[in-house]
Amino acid sequence: MIASDLQSGVELLGDMIAEAKVIVPFTGAGISTECGIPDFRSPGGIWTRNSPIPFDEFVASREARNEAWRRRFAMEEVFAAAKPGRGHRALAALYRAGKVPAVITPNIDNLHQASGFAAEHVVELHGNTTFARCIGCGQVYPLDWVRRRFDGDGAAPNCTACDEPVKTATISFGEMMPDDEMQRATALSQSCDLFIAIGSSLLVWPAAGFPIMAKRAGARLVIINREPTEQDDIADLVIHQDIGETLGPFVGN
Structure with a gap:
């Protein structure tokens, strides 16, 4: 069901949250x-300005590694x-209340x-961009360590332990x-x-596939997104409204 307006969507979502025992959010x-x-x-997004650098190119090319760190x-x-x-x-309020055991996200921004x-x-399905990791041995590095070396000679650094390339932990x-x-x-x-x-x-x-998986396992499915998705037709509730305005009433104190 697609909510007719913001208020009705928030009210229906509130009822579903109140009735649920275990809520799993998936955030994009x-x-x-x-x-x-x-x-x-989306139009104007990062990849419309710079094509992503594939992993094999990052590994094979020092120029690609330099460009990845420059970006x-x-x-x-x-x-x-x-x-x-x-x-x-x-x-986070639902997490503190014991309703949400964990959040699933491809986001890399550390905001959760x-x-x-x-x-x-x-x-974190796609890792985290707030620190770095060696692609060889897995050694973790803070970004400021990478920044000092990168700013020193303009070159992406290698691991001090195994000499393999270091990239963001994404x-x-x-x-x-x-x-x-x-x-x-x-x-x-x-x-x-x-879900x-x-x-x-x-x-x-x-x-x-995770929303579909949850639905097949018996969960109710809510989709909150400004634009329609291909899974709207299987959802129990669809809210095509601003995310902040939709979830704002649930922030709590």
């Missing part, structure tokens, strides 16, 4: 746009200034953690999805009684 880029972080795929540091002020929005804070979720309860095109996170997301999707997809086009697989 749309939840973070009010925080000043542009999305990737990341060009976005540093945006990521550093971003604060959790109303959507993040509403989900900043809103109050424990890091272990944020299932999943790039052509890189395998993380097994542990995929398994956790699957288990969460199959064990909830309310809420927020700010996602639900076009990118395999992550787009």
Whole structure:
């Protein structure tokens, strides 16, 4: 059912939240746009200006690694200034209330953690851009370590332990999805009684399969997204409204 307006959508969502025992949110880029972080795929998004650098190209080309880090540091002020929005804070309130065991997200901005979720309860399908990791041995590096070396000679640094390239701790095109996170997301999707997809086009697989998985396991499905999705017809409630305005009433004190 598509909510006819914002008020009716919020009221119906509130009833479903009150009735649910276990709620699993799935958040896409749309939840973070009010925080000043542009999305990737929509008109004017990051990928309309710069094509993504595939993982195999990052590994093979020093020039590609340099460009990847140049782009990341060009976005540093945006990521550093971003604060959790109303959507993040509403989900954190439900998390504190014991309704939400964890959140599933392909977002890499760390805003769920900043809103109050424990890091272990944020299932990051595409990793996290607020730190770096060696692609060889997995050694973790803070971004300022990378920045000092990059600014020194304009070259992407290699790991001090194994000399393999260091990249943001994110999943790039052509890189395998993380097994542990995929398994956790699957288990969460199959064990909830309310699954809420927020700010996602639900076009990118395999992550787009989680709402369907939850629905097949017996959960009610809510989709909150400004634009229609291909899964609207299977949802119990669809709200085509601003995410912050929709979830704002659930922020609490």
